[in-house]
Amino acid sequence: MPELAEVSRIVHFIRHHLVGKTLTKVSAQHDDIVFGKVGTTAAEFQKAMEGKKVVGAGQQGKYFWITMSTPPHAVMHFGMAGWLKIRDADTYYYRTDKPEDKEWPPKYWKFLLETDDDPKAEAAFVDPRRLARIRLVDCPADEIRKYSPLKENGPDPVTDKDTVTxxxxxxxxxxxxxxxxxxxxxxxxxxxxxxxxxxxxxxxxxxxxxxxxxxxxxxxxxxxxxxxxxxxxxxxxxxxxxxxxxxxxxxxxxxxxxxxxxxxxxxxxxxxxxxxxxxxxxxxxxxxxxxxxxxxxxxxxxxxxxxxxxxxxxxxxxxxxxxxxxxxxxxxxxxxxxxxxxxxxxxxxxxxxxxxxxxxxxxxxxxxxxxxxx
CATH class of the missing domain: 1.10.8.50 (Helicase, Ruva Protein; domain 3)
Incomplete structure (x- = not known):
């Protein structure tokens, strides 16, 4: 399971490749577990993200989020085997040597993002085991940690170093x-x-x-x-x-x-x-x-x-x-x-x-x- 360090890696790549860019195309495949277990649908996710600008990304422990120009925002958890792949970027948490693993979109994708820049950035959330969670949180971007599921979790020892004394x-x-x-x-x-x-x-x-x-x-x-x-x-x-x-x-x-x-x-x-x-x-x-x-x-x-x-x-x-x-x-x-x-x-x-x-x-x-x- 990705831990604090692995999740921080993907937040780094989100900030580098997606923040500041508009999502011109968003595709989502509904999964009644990955989306549905947390009260979201693929259609709702697509509507909330498409056409909006990515303004930030953050992390609290094993949870991470992408904040948009207007609410709601995407809050995610990788579960055991989930990951966010960015095309032509070395973000990978796991990989195989099979030729099909170099294909895009990747296998087991839950959502795909494309940006408006040239060349465009493309990202895919993948999860073969369906233990990840993707939800929408409707709140001001700077208050996201005051809402579930983040408010139920303890402080992050890196982000909240001044708290974890x-x-x-x-x-x-x-x-x-x-x-x-x-x-x-x-x-x-x-x-x-x-x-x-x-x-x-x-x-x-x-x-x-x-x-x-x-x-x-x-x-x-x-x-x-x-x-x-x-x-x-x-x-x-x-x-x-x-x-x-x-x-x-x-x-x-x-x-x-x-x-x-x-x-x-x-x-x-x-x-x-x-x-x-x-x-x-x-x-x-x-x-x-x-x-x-x-x-x-x-x-x-x-x-x-x-x-x-x-x-x-x-x-x-x-x-x-x-x-x-x-x-x-x-x-x-x-x-x-x-x-x-x-x-x-x-x-x-x-x-x-x-x-x-x-x-x-x-x-x-x-x-x-x-x-x-x-």
């Missing part, structure tokens, strides 16, 4: 008794942090993901706050291009899970293990992330050489969908997390996957925006 984080952590990883993943607390970013933050903070949030010391809260802003701001500045991520990041070494004879270790030999926290598979470095207080019961602990899964995010080789990316739908359809919530009655709400199927078989994909060198 050490004191704010400490109060949030101590107000709940849940595994700290689960708290980070709850979009009602903090917007945009998903599985890989949560693991990266906790690794840099040297905090075990199972430790209860209300047991962290002042020093641990300080380290967590510092790590959160470091990981989020760095990955956003690099437009989620993991080829440019620092070599010492956990991200660069976690994807060998499940590969035969390929140990999950850091360059210094420290072992990476995997366990389930908050319903998600978490990458942990036990020699660094010590348990310093009460923790949630360990569930489904997996060894680094587990035969399950073969995830690796990279530009050049085919991959399966991330095993540690449990399918979720949008934030407003939050439901109870399975295993870890049974261990803690106050555990988080997360996005639970809709029981839907794509209209066609989904393509075999290659990850793109988070790239790893061999």
């Amino acid at each position: 050490e004191d704010w984080l400490g109060k949030k952590l101590r107000s709940k008794k849940v595994p700290v990883k689960a708290l980070l993943l709850d979009q009602a607390n903090i917007s945009g942090i998903g599985n890989w970013m949560g693991d990266e933050i906790l690794y840099h903070a040297k905090i075990h993901p199972e430790q209860y949030s209300n047991t962290l010391s002042d020093d641990q809260i300080k380290e967590l706050h510092t790590a959160m802003h470091y990981v989020c701001s760095t990955s956003v500045e690099l437009l989620a291009d993991s080829e440019k991520f620092p070599e010492h990041w956990l991200f660069k070494h976690r994807w060998s899970k499940g590969k035969k004879n390929v140990p999950s270790v850091l360059p210094n030999g420290a072992k990476i293990t995997f366990l389930t926290v908050g319903g998600r598979t978490s990458a942990v470095v036990p020699s660094v992330q010590k348990k310093t207080g009460p923790v949630a019961k360990e569930i489904d602990t997996e060894s680094s050489d587990s035969p399950k899964g073969n995830s690796k995010r990279k530009r050049e080789s085919a991959v399966k969908e991330e095993e540690d990316g449990v399918p979720f739908s949008e934030d407003e359809s939050k439901a109870k997390v399975s295993a870890s919530k049974r261990q803690s009655k106050k555990a988080i709400k997360t996005e639970e996957e809709e029981d839907v199927k794509p209209s066609e078989p989904a393509p075999s994909t290659r990850r793109r925006s988070a790239r790893v060198r061999k």
Whole structure:
């Protein structure tokens, strides 16, 4: 699932290719899930966008929006496999080597946009799994975050850096008794942090993901706050291009899970293990992330050489969908997390996957925006 960093990448490209231009042609294919689940239709979307000027784009965590010259505005969420492609621009989150993937319009498109300039810019929102959401929000552009679904979500650690202070984080952590990883993943607390970013933050903070949030010391809260802003701001500045991520990041070494004879270790030999926290598979470095207080019961602990899964995010080789990316739908359809919530009655709400199927078989994909060198 695209997280804060990946979504910031597409907002960057929207600003570069679409903002300031008029949409002369908009086509939309109705999908009673992608549009319909949030009370919009393809016809309404097309009418709201066509002939208007794109005046801005923004982001709050995993949500992003395109603001128009007059309301309503488009607010979107990628779900697990959604993405916005811009013709002849390197925005891709995943790609395949099949010739048809270079065709335009791309497969599984939900809407197509064309601008009035010469040469015109063309954009397409695609989603093979139909877990994305596209809605219209009728409000002044500068008040969009005061309306659903954004108002129900927590602050964005990059956009709202002045809000997400050490004191704010400490109060949030101590107000709940849940595994700290689960708290980070709850979009009602903090917007945009998903599985890989949560693991990266906790690794840099040297905090075990199972430790209860209300047991962290002042020093641990300080380290967590510092790590959160470091990981989020760095990955956003690099437009989620993991080829440019620092070599010492956990991200660069976690994807060998499940590969035969390929140990999950850091360059210094420290072992990476995997366990389930908050319903998600978490990458942990036990020699660094010590348990310093009460923790949630360990569930489904997996060894680094587990035969399950073969995830690796990279530009050049085919991959399966991330095993540690449990399918979720949008934030407003939050439901109870399975295993870890049974261990803690106050555990988080997360996005639970809709029981839907794509209209066609989904393509075999290659990850793109988070790239790893061999």
